[in-house]
Amino acid sequence: MTSSIYIAGKWRPALDGAVREIRSPADGTLVATVSDGKIEDALAAIGAARSAFDSRVFSSWSWNDRSSLLAKIADLLERDAEIIAHLESGDTGKRIIESTYDVADVAATFRHFAKLASAHHDRSVDSGLPHVTSKMTYEPIGVCSLIGPWNYPLLQISWKVAPALASGCSFVLKPSELTPSTAIHLIKLIEEAGAPEGVANLVTGSGAAFGDTLTSDPRVDLVSFTGGLPTGKRIMIKAADTVKRVALELGGKNPNIIFADAPLDEAIDFAVTAAFLHSGQVCSAGTRLIVERPIHDQIVNEIVRRAKQIRLGGPNDLTAETGPLISEGHLKKVEEYLAKGLEEGAKLLVGGSRCTSEELSQGWFFPPTVLDDCNTNMYCVQEESFGPILTVEVFDTIEEAIKIGNDTIYGLSGAVWSTNPITCERVSSELRHGTIWVNDYGPYKPQAEWGGFKASGNGRELGEHGLQEYLEIKHIWVNNSPTRSGWFADRN
Ligand code: TXE
Numbered sequence: 001m002t003s004s005i006y007i008a009g010k011w012r013p014a015l016d017g018a019v020r021e022i023r024s025p026a027d028g029t030l031v032a033t034v035s036d037g038k039i040e041d042a043l044a045a046i047g048a049a050r051s052a053f054d055s056r057v058f059s060s061w062s063w064n065d066r067s068s069l070l071a072k073i074a075d076l077l078e079r080d081a082e083i084i085a086h087l088e089s090g091d092t093g094k095r096i097i098e099s100t101y102d103v104a105d106v107a108a109t110f111r112h113f114a115k116l117a118s119a120h121h122d123r124s125v126d127s128g129l130p131h132v133t134s135k136m137t138y139e140p141i142g143v144c145s146l147i148g149p150w151n152y153p154l155l156q157i158s159w160k161v162a163p164a165l166a167s168g169c170s171f172v173l174k175p176s177e178l179t180p181s182t183a184i185h186l187i188k189l190i191e192e193a194g195a196p197e198g199v200a201n202l203v204t205g206s207g208a209a210f211g212d213t214l215t216s217d218p219r220v221d222l223v224s225f226t227g228g229l230p231t232g233k234r235i236m237i238k239a240a241d242t243v244k245r246v247a248l249e250l251g252g253k254n255p256n257i258i259f260a261d262a263p264l265d266e267a268i269d270f271a272v273t274a275a276f277l278h279s280g281q282v283c284s285a286g287t288r289l290i291v292e293r294p295i296h297d298q299i300v301n302e303i304v305r306r307a308k309q310i311r312l313g314g315p316n317d318l319t320a321e322t323g324p325l326i327s328e329g330h331l332k333k334v335e336e337y338l339a340k341g342l343e344e345g346a347k348l349l350v351g352g353s354r355c356t357s358e359e360l361s362q363g364w365f366f367p368p369t370v371l372d373d374c375n376t377n378m379y380c381v382q383e384e385s386f387g388p389i390l391t392v393e394v395f396d397t398i399e400e401a402i403k404i405g406n407d408t409i410y411g412l413s414g415a416v417w418s419t420n421p422i423t424c425e426r427v428s429s430e431l432r433h434g435t436i437w438v439n440d441y442g443p444y445k446p447q448a449e450w451g452g453f454k455a456s457g458n459g460r461e462l463g464e465h466g467l468q469e470y471l472e473i474k475h476i477w478v479n480n481s482p483t484r485s486g487w488f489a490d491r492n
Helices: 039-052 063-079 081-093 098-120 153-167 181-193 206-215 229-240 266-279 294-309 328-343 398-406 421-429
Strands: 005-007 010-012 020-022 030-035 124-125 132-140 141-145 170-174 200-201 222-224 243-247 253-257 289-290 347-350 367-374 391-396 413-417 436-437 469-479
Touching: 005 039, 005 181, 020 181, 030 081, 030 181, 030 229, 030 328, 039 141, 039 170, 039 200, 039 206, 063 098, 063 153, 063 181, 063 253, 081 098, 081 153, 098 153, 098 469, 124 328, 141 153, 153 170, 153 181, 170 206, 181 200, 206 222, 206 229, 222 229, 229 243, 253 266, 253 398, 266 294, 266 391, 266 413, 289 294, 294 347, 328 367, 328 391, 347 398, 391 398, 398 421, 413 421, 421 436
Parallel strands: 141 170, 141 222, 170 200, 222 243, 253 289, 253 413, 289 391, 367 391, 413 436
Antiparallel strands: 005 010, 005 200, 020 030, 124 132, 132 469, 347 367
């Protein structure tokens, strides 16, 4: 779709006419051609969002009406689920079944925020004075720049778009330049559901070209971003000049801690999934396996055996269990990361070099890889590879397990496996990460807040806080019987 920029209710090409080809990471085939927006397009989109917001065309809707809009969008997502899943798999190379699960989660996200919106109300505050009413009102923050990543393209932007609409904001959406197709479809559904012109705007194109415009323009009130740490830091700097609210989800380096008394069969099975699901391109991937020394060999041997069996392939390969990395650049980054780990002394147990078989050589496939003999001083333990690389560390005491699990600049998620409730309670309370799973790995719910401690980001998405992020809070004090204050003497 070469007119994939949507501003003030109209689809149009980039002002300079540039287009960008989207190619499948599984086999290099052309899956879409989209507009390649630039600064001028972003400025126009911000202008449209600002005008729509200032006109109150949408913020004046009742909470119930906005709730109905979100429910309608959820219905349309479910109606188009198959189309959307194919678009998502085309851009990302992930299996159709995974994209299908993602679309269901996206619809659930819209339903969650629809429910929150319908239940939303002002809060009265006890003024302590009979002639005064005092209340807290919740208003949309204004114009939002919503910037998404490529690993869960539609899901991650739905965590931003749904609360922005629920609260009555206007926004400019910028999906990753690698995976824009489902964002384009979502905007069509928002249009079909009846959002007023100028509320939802979309600019496709690269962050390098116009990201700074979206994050520094004075007409923008909030930036919500999911992506890499360096970009997140840059966004904070760009947003600082006009003191925008900034919400960031910047990934993690997530510990998966297994004690010797854990249910081992299940712990091993989940360790494999946590590390290799979507080829490790998951912000909450369990890429740091931390095992109690006596069970190290048993656990690692079994994970290696399982890792060797994982079948890689593109969306059209129905026997595939996981897909490719997103791009050649990302594959190279994962290769460099692995090379550093080996230089540092990590021991390669399985995987380790890109797939060159005939059926995989046209795509960016990298096999499940396990590095043993790791420790917290290593680059490969501290830095996110965002690929299918699992590092293994050992511990002897619970204190050491907690220390290792917290020895990271990130703090997104982690897990603890043990049959001892006291162990689980202590580890889950002392790990400094935004989500902790006990004898499980990976589930999340739209009703529960998601986000990170430390360098994993700012703020929370989903849950109730995920809506608060898009609201300003105002205190309205009404004196129904004003009298003089008498603070200063009136000398006349
Ligand atoms: O991310 P970028 P990249 C991590 C992961 C990965 C690394 C780099 O470790 O290897 O980040 O990935 C837009 N102003 N995660 O380079 O650049 C960009 O166009 C505003 C973790 O792909 O951060 C895209 O839409 N926006 C993560 C989005 O930022 C800018 C998911 C993300 O791209 C911009 C993805 C700028 N100056 C990667 N420059 C997670 N938390 O789940 C780029 N962008």
